[in-house]
Amino acid sequence: MMNNSDDLDRLPWLSRRGLLRRGSMLALAVPGLSLFLASCDRKSSDKSEKGNNGSDHGSGMSHGDAAGAGADMVTPQIAAQAPSAKLTRFDPQLPPPPADGVLNLNWKSTELALRISPNTVVPAWTFEDNIPGPLVHCRVGDTVNFTLTNTTLMPHSMDFHAARLDPKTAFRSVAMGQSHSYSFKPGRAGAFLYHCGVEPMLLHIGAGMFGALIVSPKDPLPPAREFVLVQSEYYLGAAVHGVQPFVFSKMLSVSPDMVAFNGRPDQYSRDPIRVKKGERVRFWVVNAGPTLPCSFHVVGEQFETVYLGEPPASAIHGVQTWAVPAGGGMGFDLMCDNAGEFPFVNHAMGHGQKGAMGLLVVE
Ligand SMILES: [Cu+2]
Numbered sequence: 001m002m003n004n005s006d007d008l009d010r011l012p013w014l015s016r017r018g019l020l021r022r023g024s025m026l027a028l029a030v031p032g033l034s035l036f037l038a039s040c041d042r043k044s045s046d047k048s049e050k051g052n053n054g055s056d057h058g059s060g061m062s063h064g065d066a067a068g069a070g071a072d073m074v075t076p077q078i079a080a081q082a083p084s085a086k087l088t089r090f091d092p093q094l095p096p097p098p099a100d101g102v103l104n105l106n107w108k109s110t111e112l113a114l115r116i117s118p119n120t121v122v123p124a125w126t127f128e129d130n131i132p133g134p135l136v137h138c139r140v141g142d143t144v145n146f147t148l149t150n151t152t153l154m155p156h157s158m159d160f161h162a163a164r165l166d167p168k169t170a171f172r173s174v175a176m177g178q179s180h181s182y183s184f185k186p187g188r189a190g191a192f193l194y195h196c197g198v199e200p201m202l203l204h205i206g207a208g209m210f211g212a213l214i215v216s217p218k219d220p221l222p223p224a225r226e227f228v229l230v231q232s233e234y235y236l237g238a239a240v241h242g243v244q245p246f247v248f249s250k251m252l253s254v255s256p257d258m259v260a261f262n263g264r265p266d267q268y269s270r271d272p273i274r275v276k277k278g279e280r281v282r283f284w285v286v287n288a289g290p291t292l293p294c295s296f297h298v299v300g301e302q303f304e305t306v307y308l309g310e311p312p313a314s315a316i317h318g319v320q321t322w323a324v325p326a327g328g329g330m331g332f333d334l335m336c337d338n339a340g341e342f343p344f345v346n347h348a349m350g351h352g353q354k355g356a357m358g359l360l361v362v363e
Helices: 005-010 016-029 033-050 076-084 201-206 248-253
Strands: 102-117 120-127 136-139 143-150 179-184 190-195 210-216 225-234 258-261 273-275 280-289 294-298 303-307 315-319 321-324 329-335 340-346 357-362
Touching (some): 190 280, 294 329
Parallel strands (some): 102 143
Antiparallel strands (some): 190 329, 225 258, 294 340, 303 315
16 A cells, blocks of 8 residues: 555656646646546545545546546657557457456556557547556456455556445545456356446446456356457547547437447457357356447347356347346357357447448458
């Protein structure tokens, strides 16, 4: 835990001078932010004195305060990173659960220039430098030990949908340079969203602060090639120094410029997901939103099973398309009996067309 300014000066990712410069610039650009930052600062010092049990999950900054967020997100640091930001493929494979039943997650919230398409760089707010944050996997009853260290000026927090905890305590916001830890044991299997819960959540999720925790049941499901697709929307403005800022007013009016699986529109159309004929494929589809549903469909295939709730309960069979709501997650099983190239899409085509599609190649 780093509470005083001397500690802050030693952090490699922050300098006090940089923070002050950044804070004044943001405060000028975002109406009400200076008050907000001042109140955060007050809250965080109050918390340090009282033992860190305060919370602003679900409260705090109003819509009006954040309405101006946008171009000011492109700081000189972000602009300087933009030219070297490389487009990478986000690996959709579900990682194995921990062998010892303990998932230790020690994560940082960060800001960086992230290339999400050949021609688009965004000033991402992230968990662990990527959109989405890390894909993580455990089993029912495992222990998840989580620590968030906030390396940014903005306060951030972590809300795991797989956890049943008092959000006021566990999901409280973490001020810059500080850390906050909590633990939980997922009691139900499923595909769970995690996200930053600092208000306005629309902006924090819209700027990239989300990911997926897959909780497998104690009794294993049928063996499958398992992939995770996290859908999200991008609401962007015109490029500033090569970076397209997030636009809060577009988030409010729900007119996305792009919709993506795993942060990069159309990435699996360029670089498909490949499986072998005869394999069972399980897509864990988690919808970060922040607002729109995902009508998941595989062209030329049908789902043998869709797990609406906790697998293996709530399974329905023989499904062509099923919608995952914003903030939800489901498992979709299909048997790849036929070789070929099968597009997986958000069949709400206005959103599929904006990037929420990819290719499953059965070889
Ligand atoms: Cu946040």
